[in-house]
Amino acid sequence: MSAPATAFDATRVAHLNGRFAPVTEEVDAVGLEITGELPDDLDGVYLRNGPNPRFTPIGSYLYPIDGDGMIHGVWLSQGRARYRNRFVRTSAMVAEEKAGRALWGGLESMILPGADEVGDVLANTFKPLPDINVVQHAGRLLALAESDCPFRMSPDLDTLGKETFDGQLPAGITAHPKTDPTTGEMAVFCYALEPPYLTWSVIGPDGRVRRGPTPVDGVDEPQMIHDMALTSRYLVLVLAPAYFDITAAMNGGSFLAWRPDRGTRIALIPRDGGTVRWAHDEAFWLWHTVNAYDTPDDGGVVLDYVQWPALSLGAPSAEPRVRDGAHHGLTRAVIDPAAGTVGRTRLDDARVELPRIDDRALTTPHDRLAVAADSGRADGLLPGEYDALRWYDIRTTGTTIQAWDAGDLSVGEPVFAPTPGTRRSDHGHWLTFATDRTDNTSWLLVLPGDDPAQGPVARLRIPVRVPLGLHGTWLPTEE
Known part of the structure; x- marks a missing residue:
């Protein structure tokens, strides 16, 4: 049953403009214009998926979750x-293409045909929304x-099907999902609105x-979890206090409720199917992890991620342009599964997101990582928009930071293409799409x-504008 339609003006939604x-338009182009020199050792395809409504949305639009998927490939x-x-x-x-218009409303509207x-x-x-990421496995x-x-x-x-x-x-x-470079296994999770609320699989x-949907013990309400991390021993899931509230959504309220008094819990799920270990912390939200790995001595886990004080979707206030040393920024957590505690260290308090490493280092100690960042120089950037890139070398004592100011360019997630x-x-x-403001x-x-x-x-001119966001991958040509 559809909820009552509410007034919605797509022209007033910043993330639709x-x-x-x-x-x-779906485009094919060869012989792209190149400024500079494209390295000879780059042989493969860079793909990026992101929200791209086929028709003007109705009811609501919630960036970055809503929208049809469009994959851009170079x-x-x-x-x-x-x-x-x-x-x-x-x-x-x-079905919408046959009708010539949107038939499903955005997630918050609950409009169903x-x-x-x-x-x-x-x-x-x-409506299925495969618009967030693209991977190969x-x-x-x-x-x-x-x-x-x-x-x-x-x-x-071409779309082959579900x-x-x-x-x-x-x-x-x-x-x-996260793929272990050593074993080739891809670990996944799935949350749901009905029991079991959270499962994991391999x-x-x-x-x-190899392992079908396995319920995570200790989860008795539906919660939103966007990303995960993987170590050689554990799946690492961060359960922030973002709870689904379908009743509120059906009555015109938000379908997600932030309940900071519940705190944030971190689940360490043994890959061998053992008992889930829980650690507890004060409330915070994360969109994206960097990587995680096991400590060699005490059975703990190191998790790098970008921390936010709370979850807030859609509105410009979702991502305030502030430096908040207590709550916001690139963070390292050391999780002690025996004590159930989390110790956190701030690596950088700049406004950053979309962190990536060389994917070959997943599950092991990484030495370098990259993020999209806010230079602090440009005015008018929206939530999810960045005008700089930052790199962190954490092999040395402390953290060494390099930065590139993109000037009039708004940049996206940086993806690493290793030299064969x-x-x-x-x-x-490092590869990323950018749009000139x-x-x-x-x-x-x-x-x-x-x-x-x-x-x-090198800068390669793309024949169409690539909407900002979200995630991509580099697939080298197989020899």
Whole structure:
């Protein structure tokens, strides 16, 4: 049953306009214009998925969760580049394309079409939103949603259909799975509005489910969890006090309630299926983890992540441009599963997000990481918009920081493309999309891994504007 429609003006929603505005044209282009010199060792494809409503939303729009998926791809080889973008065509999008308009409302509106509009199968169902991330595992290219079934894509970005992993994971997986570089296993979780509220699973390197949905003991209410981390021993899930409230949503209120008095809990879930270990802390929210690894001596876990004081979606106040040393910034937590405690250290209190490392270092101590950042210089940046990149070298005593001010460019998540044949995390290049705030042109930037603060060695002109956000991946060409 649909909730009553409320007044909604998409032209007044910041994340539906300007540099975040969706694009509807699907484009193929070869021979991209390149400023500078594209490194010869970059041979592969950079893919990025993000919210991109096919039609003007109705009822509500909640960035960064709402919106159809669109994957942008830049193929690089022998100093040349080509581009293609494609929608992730779910059955709901196909129905809307047939109608020529949006039929499902945004998440907060609870507007669901009936059988007279979309048929019995889709009637009164929630719209799939595989618009957050894109990863490849076991030969499958997956467009990922927030705790829902991913959609499988072809190498040319055609939509092949919903992926349930041979029916073993019908409820779906997280938008941020983690793959162990040593074992090839992909660990996932899924939260739900009904019991069991939180489950975890493991998919083997052959794509087969090795452990089906396993409930996490101690979770008795539905909570939102965006990201996870993985160590050689544990899945690491941070359960901030963001609780779903469907009753409130059906009555015009928020479908998420922030309850700081509950505090934040961290679950260490043994990968061998052992008893979940819990640690407790004061309330905080995280969108994204950097990485986690086991301490060699005392059985603890080190977790790096970006910390926020609370969850607030959609409104400009969601991400205040402040430096709050007590609550906000790049943070390291040391989790003691025996004592159930968390010790935290601030690594940087700048406004940063979208952290990435060399993915080959996942589950082990990482020495370098990158983030999108706020230079503090530009006015008018929206939540989720950044005008600088920062890199942290944590191999030495303390933390060494490098930064590149992007000037008039708004930049996205930096993704590392390692140089083939080397294991060093500074041998390679960082890739990110950027949009010029003066003319809305978009570019793929290529920055050197050994000295990224010097700025891009190559800028590739993208033939369409790439809306800001969210996550991407580098897939090297297989030899």
